[in-house]
Amino acid sequence: MNETLSRWHEFVKTGNPEILDEILAKTVKFHSPFVWKPKEGKAMTIRILTTVTQVFEDFRYVREIFGEQNFALEFEARIGELTLRGVDLIQIGDDGKIIDFEVMVRPANALQALGLEMGNRLAPV
């Protein structure tokens, strides 16, 4: 597996934000499931990703599709009593760092529950 993805999986397992600091490009763009406009930069992206991994329960990847510089990692998780599926669409640059991170989630009621919970925790975002 791609080294960056191995480190990403380690982040998911440990929640250690230092790993993100290492694998995210400085100018990474984060496309959330909620709003069209991407968030930019490493600090904001680390903040969002560390929060969302705390919100999800029983998080696990169920399908991984690997291209050369693009990866689709499908996950399943619980939020309260709802089960959801989502996908991380990750693009890495030539230096192996993540330059683009997009997340989509289904179904709609779980997306809404996730939005409420993220809003509570990231009020100023």
Add this chain to the structure above:
Amino acid sequence: MNETLSRWHEFVKTGNPEILDEILAKTVKFHSPFVWKPKEGKAMTIRILTTVTQVFEDFRYVREIFGEQNFALEFEARIGELTLRGVDLIQIGDDGKIIDFEVMVRPANALQALGLEMGNRLAPV
């Protein structure tokens, strides 16, 4: 490119449901962005896919990630005045037919607009 995917792209271009009849497995499962429970069977899936391709405007794929039997096709489209991105997560069986078709869409306001429009057109689904 995988033959089934070529035919899928032909369907997207032409809207010809006979192509879907050819490439979908009889027992295909369709996972919508709106509800957790998948729809089952070819007839229902053809109905949904032909409707959704009519609802989207300026539909185009922006990123395609190919595994062996799993594919992630990311698209961009308009619904009314909103731009959205989505992903088709497609799994094919050993005979090359599509056995699982999952769709996720972002951002939330476009997902909602899509749901309203699909609901109007597919009232009993």
